[in-house]
Amino acid sequence: MQVLTSGSFINLDNQEKIEQLIFTAKEIAVAASGADEFNNEEENNEKFADEIWQSAEYMSREHEEARIKTIFVNAFLERLRELRGGAATTQSPVEISENISQEIVAESVAETEFPKAETESPKDEFLGIVSTDINGENDELHVQSSIQTDAPQTFAIEKEVFRQANEFEENQVAEEEDLRFSIAEQPASSQPIHSEVVVEAESEKVEAETKTADESHQEEADAGDESIPKTVASKSLSLPDKEPYQFDKCTVTATIQLFPASESSTSRKAVLSVRTHDFAPQISMIELSGSDLPAALMPELQKVLSRYQSDLPAKVMDKMKKEKSSSKKQVKSATTETKSAAPAATAPTAKENTVKVSPAETKRTPHTNVVVKSPAQSAAGQQGSLFG
Amino acid sequence: MEQNATEQDPAISAVSADNQTIVTEMAVIKIEGQEFELEAVLAQDDKMLKTVLQPHFSSLENANITRDVKEGKLHVSIVKKAQAKG
Numbered sequence: 001m002q003v004l005t006s007g008s009f010i011n012l013d014n015q016e017k018i019e020q021l022i023f024t025a026k027e028i029a030v031a032a033s034g035a036d037e038f039n040n041e042e043e044n045n046e047k048f049a050d051e052i053w054q055s056a057e058y059m060s061r062e063h064e065e066a067r068i069k070t071i072f073v074n075a076f077l078e079r080l081r082e083l084r085g086g087a088a089t090t091q092s093p094v095e096i097s098e099n100i101s102q103e104i105v106a107e108s109v110a111e112t113e114f115p116k117a118e119t120e121s122p123k124d125e126f127l128g129i130v131s132t133d134i135n136g137e138n139d140e141l142h143v144q145s146s147i148q149t150d151a152p153q154t155f156a157i158e159k160e161v162f163r164q165a166n167e168f169e170e171n172q173v174a175e176e177e178d179l180r181f182s183i184a185e186q187p188a189s190s191q192p193i194h195s196e197v198v199v200e201a202e203s204e205k206v207e208a209e210t211k212t213a214d215e216s217h218q219e220e221a222d223a224g225d226e227s228i229p230k231t232v233a234s235k236s237l238s239l240p241d242k243e244p245y246q247f248d249k250c251t252v253t254a255t256i257q258l259f260p261a262s263e264s265s266t267s268r269k270a271v272l273s274v275r276t277h278d279f280a281p282q283i284s285m286i287e288l289s290g291s292d293l294p295a296a297l298m299p300e301l302q303k304v305l306s307r308y309q310s311d312l313p314a315k316v317m318d319k320m321k322k323e324k325s326s327s328k329k330q331v332k333s334a335t336t337e338t339k340s341a342a343p344a345a346t347a348p349t350a351k352e353n354t355v356k357v358s359p360a361e362t363k364r365t366p367h368t369n370v371v372v373k374s375p376a377q378s379a380a381g382q383q384g385s386l387f388g
Numbered sequence: 389m390e391q392n393a394t395e396q397d398p399a400i401s402a403v404s405a406d407n408q409t410i411v412t413e414m415a416v417i418k419i420e421g422q423e424f425e426l427e428a429v430l431a432q433d434d435k436m437l438k439t440v441l442q443p444h445f446s447s448l449e450n451a452n453i454t455r456d457v458k459e460g461k462l463h464v465s466i467v468k469k470a471q472a473k474g
Contacts, residue, residue: 253443253444255443255444257439257440257443271430271440273440273443273444275444279422280417280422280423280424281424281441281444282424283424283426283427283430283440283441284427285427285429285430
């Protein structure tokens with residue numbers, strides 16, 4: 001075993017370095033005790049150990065420095081006690097409390113690594129657990145180890161509390177599940193609690209709960225899917241831009257107007273009008289007798305609709321004929337205008353003919369313009385074909 | 389050519405302004421370049437005519453309505469007025 005030189009780097013991960021540090025501390029203690037003026041007393045030894053530690057100037061990580069120093073000082077003092085005669089010295093409560101405070105400070109410095117090291121290697125002597133041969137002699141380390149072993153206990157307590165909390169939540173969830181199955185519709189307020197349990201759950205019971213939760217979510221999703229087609233079906237009712245001229249495939253507007261009944265008669269007059277596309281409405285007046293208006297209206301409405309359905313092809317044919325004739329007139333007027341305009345430019349002798357023709361054309365043009373360019377006709381041109 | 393309905397059956401025996409009797413039950417309505425038949429009793433009064441045709445012709449409210457009896461048949465022509473912009 002070699003003695004560590006001044007300024008050496010020591011880390012707790014390197015056990016060889018730690019052993020060298022302990023060996024060095026003991027060697028220094030042996031060397032110091034051999035001096036003539038050395039007074040082997042506990043108080044002096046501690047101060048002397050601190051001075052030696054400072055003069056050694058060992059390098060270490062900042063959060064490991066306190067623990068390494070403690071190891072060094074303890075080894076130094078232990079060796080001095082052995083040299084003093086092996087008598088076990090007991091520390092005063094004040095000293096113990098001071099050591100405890102030091103250890104707490106050290107723990108706060110090395111709080112991240114300590115629990116892991118404690119749980120991974122509980123018998124590591126360099127991390128505070130003293131071996132059995134010196135267990136009864138070094139109360140300081142004993143207290144230290146007891147403090148250190150408190151941490152796993154607190155973890156165990158936390159785990160127990162957490163487990164109990166989980167069980168309590170599981171019970172609550174189970175009760176809610178019972179309520180859910182007992183009641184046909186699940187209240188929406190229980191949803192967030194359920195999801196929290198799903199997030200926090202780790203045990204098998206909670207996994208089962210998550211399964212049931214997934215099933216319930218799926219049921220809700222299925223319910224949502226069932227509701228979706230309804231909305232889709234309602235949204236799918238959209239009108240095309242061009243509707244065919246077929247009664248079953250176009251929008252048919254039927255209005256019912258009930259006129260006030262006269263005081264003398266119990267019957268009531270009504271007007272039923274049916275229209276589709278831009279065709280002229282088919283208006284018929286009926287007389288409803290009796291107090292049950294819907295019952296009296298239904299057969300009349302069926303008659304009106306069936307009659308309009310049978311008349312619709314004839315209306316379509318008339319419309320197409322009108323469109324053809326209007327287009328022919330338009331073409332004729334356009335050709336006559338071009339003929340009349342061309343000779344006027346080339347042959348001035350043809351003026352008389354143009355003069356004769358043009359008034360007739362000018363008389364016609366307003367009529368044709370009205371027929372062709374009326375809003376109804378232009379809208380009719382945008383409608384669908386006869387056969388859709 | 390305004391006409392007035394008599395107190396008899398207006399559909400059959402309405403009398404026009406020039407004392408031409410309406411003998412047919414149906415009247416001819418001309419509106420927006422279209423012609424269609426309507427029961428004469430519904431076409432004799434402007435208010436009634438507007439009420440009946442309003443669902444299908446929204447421009448009827450401020451339209452000019454003229455009536456004429458030709459060969460015993462009531463002809464009603466409806467021309468909508470140009471409305472103010474905006």
